[in-house]
Amino acid sequence: MTFPLLxxxxxxxxxxxxxxxxxxxxxxxxxxxPVVWLSLLIIVVSILTSVAILLSLFTYRFRSQxxxxxxxxxxxxxxxxLTGIIFEEEDEMHAQKKKKLIRHFQDEYLYKYFNRLILxxxxxTLFKNFSGSAHDILRNLYFELQLEKDVLKNLNSFFYxxxxxxxxxxxxxQVKESTPRIRKLTTHKNSLIRNEAQRAMLDLDKExxxxxxxxxxxxxxxxxxxxxxxxxxxxxxxxxxxxxxxxNEKNPSIVQFCIKMCVRYNQFDAHPGLIRLLHSDxxxxxxxxxxxxxxxxxxxxxxxxxxxxxxxxSDIQKVILNSLSKIGGADAVVFLxxxxxxxxxxxxxxxxxxxxxxxxxxxxxxxxxxLKGNQQRSSLIAxxxxxxxx
Amino acid sequence: xVQYLNTFFLLYGLFITLSYVVLAFISAAGLYQYxxxxxxxxxxxxxxxxxxxxxxxxxxxxxEEKTIVENIRSLLSLHYNNLEIIIVNDGSKDLTFQKVxxxxxxxxxxxxxxxxxxxxxxxGIYKSTNPAYSKLILVDKVNGGKADALNAGINISSxxxxxxxxxxxxxxxxxxxxxxxxxxxxxEQVIAVGGVIRIxxxxxxxxxxxxxxxxxxxxVPRFQxxxxxxxxxxxxxxxxxxxxxxxxxxxxxxxxKRIAIAVGxxxxxxxxxxxxxxxxxxxxxxxxxxxxxxxxxPDPLCWTEAPSDYKVLGRQRNRWMRGTxxxxxxxxxxxxxxxxxxxxxxxFPYWMLFEWLAPLIEAVGLLYFLTLILFGFDQxxxxxxxxxxxxxxxxxxxxxxxxxxxFTYHQYQSKRETLLLILTAMIEPxxxxxxxxxxxxxxxxxxxxxxxxxGEMTRAGFAKxx
Numbered sequence: 140m141t142f143p144l145l146x147x148x149x150x151x152x153x154x155x156x157x158x159x160x161x162x163x164x165x166x167x168x169x170x171x172x173p174v175v176w177l178s179l180l181i182i183v184v185s186i187l188t189s190v191a192i193l194l195s196l197f198t199y200r201f202r203s204q205x206x207x208x209x210x211x212x213x214x215x216x217x218x219x220x221l222t223g224i225i226f227e228e229e230d231e232m233h234a235q236k237k238k239k240l241i242r243h244f245q246d247e248y249l250y251k252y253f254n255r256l257i258l259x260x261x262x263x264t265l266f267k268n269f270s271g272s273a274h275d276i277l278r279n280l281y282f283e284l285q286l287e288k289d290v291l292k293n294l295n296s297f298f299y300x301x302x303x304x305x306x307x308x309x310x311x312x313q314v315k316e317s318t319p320r321i322r323k324l325t326t327h328k329n330s331l332i333r334n335e336a337q338r339a340m341l342d343l344d345k346e347x348x349x350x351x352x353x354x355x356x357x358x359x360x361x362x363x364x365x366x367x368x369x370x371x372x373x374x375x376x377x378x379x380x381x382x383x384x385x386x387n388e389k390n391p392s393i394v395q396f397c398i399k400m401c402v403r404y405n406q407f408d409a410h411p412g413l414i415r416l417l418h419s420d421x422x423x424x425x426x427x428x429x430x431x432x433x434x435x436x437x438x439x440x441x442x443x444x445x446x447x448x449x450x451x452x453s454d455i456q457k458v459i460l461n462s463l464s465k466i467g468g469a470d471a472v473v474f475l476x477x478x479x480x481x482x483x484x485x486x487x488x489x490x491x492x493x494x495x496x497x498x499x500x501x502x503x504x505x506x507x508x509x510l511k512g513n514q515q516r517s518s519l520i521a522x523x524x525x526x527x528x529x
Numbered sequence: 530x531v532q533y534l535n536t537f538f539l540l541y542g543l544f545i546t547l548s549y550v551v552l553a554f555i556s557a558a559g560l561y562q563y564x565x566x567x568x569x570x571x572x573x574x575x576x577x578x579x580x581x582x583x584x585x586x587x588x589x590x591x592x593e594e595k596t597i598v599e600n601i602r603s604l605l606s607l608h609y610n611n612l613e614i615i616i617v618n619d620g621s622k623d624l625t626f627q628k629v630x631x632x633x634x635x636x637x638x639x640x641x642x643x644x645x646x647x648x649x650x651x652x653g654i655y656k657s658t659n660p661a662y663s664k665l666i667l668v669d670k671v672n673g674g675k676a677d678a679l680n681a682g683i684n685i686s687s688x689x690x691x692x693x694x695x696x697x698x699x700x701x702x703x704x705x706x707x708x709x710x711x712x713x714x715x716x717e718q719v720i721a722v723g724g725v726i727r728i729x730x731x732x733x734x735x736x737x738x739x740x741x742x743x744x745x746x747x748x749v750p751r752f753q754x755x756x757x758x759x760x761x762x763x764x765x766x767x768x769x770x771x772x773x774x775x776x777x778x779x780x781x782x783x784x785x786k787r788i789a790i791a792v793g794x795x796x797x798x799x800x801x802x803x804x805x806x807x808x809x810x811x812x813x814x815x816x817x818x819x820x821x822x823x824x825x826x827p828d829p830l831c832w833t834e835a836p837s838d839y840k841v842l843g844r845q846r847n848r849w850m851r852g853t854x855x856x857x858x859x860x861x862x863x864x865x866x867x868x869x870x871x872x873x874x875x876x877f878p879y880w881m882l883f884e885w886l887a888p889l890i891e892a893v894g895l896l897y898f899l900t901l902i903l904f905g906f907d908q909x910x911x912x913x914x915x916x917x918x919x920x921x922x923x924x925x926x927x928x929x930x931x932x933x934x935x936f937t938y939h940q941y942q943s944k945r946e947t948l949l950l951i952l953t954a955m956i957e958p959x960x961x962x963x964x965x966x967x968x969x970x971x972x973x974x975x976x977x978x979x980x981x982x983x984g985e986m987t988r989a990g991f992a993k994x995x
Binding site: 172174175177178179181182185186188189192193195196199200299300303304307330331335358360361362363364365366368369372399485486489519520522523524526528529 | 536575656712714716915928929931936
């Protein structure tokens with residue numbers, strides 16, 4: 140190949156034009172290298188991938204928009220039909236109208252899975268937002284249209300998202316026949332399915348809602364525990380068991396959850412078990428038990444907590460101080476006072492003083508005295524804690 | 530020799546592309562799982578339980594008088610119950626401090642400070658006399674830089690989980706609920722959680738809340754939109770899934786305070802204090818053989834104003850490069866060290882080769898090919914071919930990031946915006962990337978020269994865009 144541009148000094152425009160025209164662009168030998176072929180291959184692959192990505196992007200967008208539009212149209216029609224039946228008075232005409240409506244649904248919409256899916260979602264939303272007789276009407280409609288069949292099938296789905304959706308729907312619609320199958324899922328290896336099934340059991344088996352805790356070896360994360368706790372509070376007519384029943388479970392996360400639930404439902408009778416759990420091998424269980432002793436104000440636990448204090452880690456120590464402040468009593472106050480003035484660590488002294496303040500009048504008086512005392516640290520801490528805004 | 534060099538440059542480009550492709554696949558799996566799992570999550574449950582962890586939110590402020598009052602109002606409206614908001618005025622030279630004091634009726638309180646990590650002297654702690662702002666604490670301290678201000682905030686904080694945030698960022702209302710979840714659900718100890726940062730230029734913002742997203746009208750921030758999508762949706766998600774994430778953006782990060790204190794808090798001697806803290810915390814956990822995780826949330830949680838001119842952006846990128854170099858150098862022992870597992874064998878070499886050295890290798894490559902042309906080597910054709918390879922591979926990767934965005938959060942909804950983003954991705958390698966590489970090279974030079982400054986970051990503020 141020749142490239143004469145570089146061999147000239149400063150060519151003018153016409154020279155350049157002539158030279159470019161005269162230049163013979165031949166493939167040099169170097170272009171036969173594998174490096175070059177690999178590069179060209181990458182270029183081709185990249186171009187094809189880019190085109191494919193852009194096509195996917197636009198196809199996805201148009202498809203979403205199409206389904207969105209279809210969904211909103213269906214939702215509008217469904218809403219009109221459903222609200223009509225919910226708000227009408229129950230009489231003979233109503234029964235006839237309902238029959239007509241069911242036939243209309245079956246003939247016009249339910250032959251397609253997508254239409255059934257939207258109807259289920261619509262019913263599901265309305266069901267959550269209504270109560271009383273509307274609840275029953277919607278539920279009966281759900282069964283009369285045999286919508287639960289799709290959902291029961293989804294319980295066996297390979298995809299966890301379908302399974303979860305099915306569990307949620309079946310529990311809300313109170314499909315009792317699904318209870319044994321959902322109960323089995325309470326020990327599923329997928330934590331999302333497991334927790335959904337556990338929460339569903341509170342809806343489906345109100346007599347023994349927490350039976351799934353027995354012998355359950357799967358980890359119950361703090362997040363799952365919060366969900367179960369809130370579901371239990373929101374579920375009506377739930378038979379709340381004595382949670383100390385599960386204090387001997389081998390799974391520490393189950394024990395931890397049951398301690399929290401004892402506090403939530405003020406199960407003071409659990410106190411012997413809670414004091415025993417202060418000496419658990421699992422630090423998370425110990426921490427939870429120490430917290431519960433304070434929340435339930437178990438006076439009997441004060442000595443055990445004080446004894447435990449020097450042997451345990453700083454997280455549990457902080458909880459013990461907080462619990463002692465709630466329990467109060469002479470033992471607790473003497474212990475906190477000594478820690479406030481003598482603890483080598485500033486943080487520890489501060490936590491003890493804070494606990495002391497929470498015990499009540501005696502604590503506050505003591506802090507007020509310390510404020511004027513000679514010990515600088517105690518005085519500064521007292522000054523901080525006696526300010527109402529801190 | 531020429532042939533070897535050609536092969537080296539091609540292989541280098543190939544490895545970068547391949548690493549992006551692998552990360553994209555891993556991210557895709559992570560995103561798919563996260564998005565689906567999240568459809569069944571009731572974050573609001575955390576608002577109804579006493580078992581939700583308490584959080585301390587620390588926001589350093591330096592010369593933010595234009596926007597500070599609005600920014601604090603935005604933080605006060607966040608959905609979370611057990612929360613304290615600590616604003617650290619890092620010796621601002623303007624009226625930042627006075628504006629906060631006046632707007633929120635703050636007065637000095639006798640706060641007992643327990644110095645767990647080192648920071649410059651605190652002049653005073655302020656609390657509001659109005660109970661409506663009882664969550665708010667204002668710390669006034671001597672100027673010491675962002676790391677120092679964050680350390681002061683750590684010393685003041687009462688709770689075990691701290692959230693460090695840039696005060697001018699707009700956090701989604703449920704952002705804290707989403708970020709705290711990994712701390713509750715993981716069996717292993719979670720030491721840090723990071724969130725996605727998105728660009729708020731040209732977005733509609735009212736009362737410190739994001740109302741509607743738009744792509745930036747200006748070109749410079751629009752390039753950064755593409756960059757951020759690539760980095761956050763494709764890069765960090767992948768690294769997080771491998772538990773090999775080295776960086777949580779300084780704009781938003783949640784940390785286990787006990788571990789942050791155990792490692793000595795933020796490092797004052799680096800301009801990349803965000804990355805350095807994460808690396809140090811990870812190193813500490815690995816040294817103590819404790820199982821742990823650093824988690825990353827792909828939800829768009831935090832919106833920030835990106836630099837809209839090349840000058841300011843250049844200063845930011847220069848600082849990022851110096852920060853990267855400082856962190857990699859400080860923790861060089863981790864490099865290929867089996868004790869640190871995937872961090873030592875994958876994250877560290879990746880950051881070194883493809884984050885630190887990439888601009889330098891690109892520059893050497895460019896000079897090399899120019900030399901070939903000038904001296905008449907016929908191999909200069911290769912330059913065209915290799916550039917083409919890099920160009921087409923890079924736009925394919927940018928398009929992939931756009932596809933991820935479309936499949937997941939779909940923030941840019943109009944066709945015009947999508948087309949503009951596609952066009953931006955196509956011209957980015959010519960217009961933006963060379964500059965970005967130059968700033969990287971400049972960062973290397975400045976680091977060698979011993980420059981330690983942050984460089985001034987000027988922002989227009991969101992108030993204008995109401």
